[in-house]
Amino acid sequence: MQRDLEQRGIPTVSPTVSLDVTQHAKPPRAVFLPFLMGHHFGVPFHRDLQRRIILECLDHLVNAERPGEIRFPSITWAQARREGIEIERRLGLR
């Protein structure tokens, strides 16, 4: 679907947590996050991380130079979870 949009002239980008799937599907642009499936934009209530992932995707949309290029931001799942837990504690959710 992403390839179809690209061929219609709409530039696309997608986050992925499954590098092997992406390498087979060959989308035009992708951003790899080492996250859990179903958590492509991070962890609950971590607005800054969710926003950062979107902005990484948009920056890659603009700056990617080659079809199939994958970007690897320096974010880890452990870091995301740690920060998310701290945020939930501050919000009184844990």
Place this chain on the structure above:
Amino acid sequence: MTEASSGSGSGRGQLRPGLWDTVNERYPGSMIDKMDFVPLAPVRKPLSECRLVFVSTSGVQPKGTMPFDTVHPVGDYSFRRVPSSARPEDLEIHQIKYPTMGANRDINVIFPIERLRELADEGVIGGLTENFYTFIGYNMDPERLERTLAAEIATAVSEEGADIALAAPA
């Protein structure tokens, strides 16, 4: 850091290594496997002038719409329109194919509708299309997926006047 997609399938850092092989063994022929890349469409305007569409395989849908069929033998090839103005409490997920514990607490984890609205309100992006589009990744026939669902969504997205697309799997 970037790299070209090499097809090596090293599973570099992903939490579920070998996912493509695992799913393709369980549902033979269901996984998308392309031999080439499509040329990049250029971004013709500054992001602050671009209208963005979000397309997702999360299966997020407005409450009251027909649930996606996650158990049909050949999958579900339908899509739903999700108004980009929708509130999280207006949406629901019927999914058994991916972990939803994060999305059940904060839908932005898989469907960042509030984050995208904020970016539009701030002028980082020019705006959002009236609707976002969702479907599910559980479809056993990739050729049928391309011929029907992908083409239908691409047509709908074009008609919405999208300049750029953020696409997200689940």
